[in-house]
Amino acid sequence: MTANRHQPGAPPYRSFPRNMRKRRHQLIAPVGVHNPRHEKSETTMTESTTTVKYDVTVDFGCIELTGALVHDNETRVLELKNAEGPAEPISISLQGYGLMPEPGNVFIKDWSEHSGLTARLARVGLVTPLHALTVGPYRSTAYEVQVTL
Secondary structure (H helix, E strand, C coil): CCCCCCCCCCCCCCCCCHHHCCCCCCCCCCCCCCCHHHCCCCCCCCCCCEEEEEEEEEECCCCEEEEEEEEECCCCEEEEECCCCCCEECCECCHHHCCCCCCCEEEEECCHHHCCHHHHHHHCCCEEEEEEEEECCCCEEEEEEEECC
């Protein structure tokens, strides 16, 4: 039996993982000689999934806020960014109920401080309501809306 040189409970010492060891048989081409290993891979630019409409006033019922209305289609988020403070969320995630809006859409809750918000946003042409959903233990209403910025 060999002596254990490491701390109890610690993994045995290795100089390099096997896949990280340098291989002596790999040759590096001199400068100016074509070497496919050193070619840069082509990078593709993805289109932005974010749409912004500036100078939008949103009526929350008890307060009106003006700022940039930002829709991120990838994360299905709609929020109002203003200079006065942090972004004000317009949309809500219903992933906890197993629901995800279709691309181009978000969910907007119609309770508490957002009561009537969907109707006010639709009135000024920022969203188009598609259908109502009943969610949660209090059977609250949320709307799936198409964002029309």
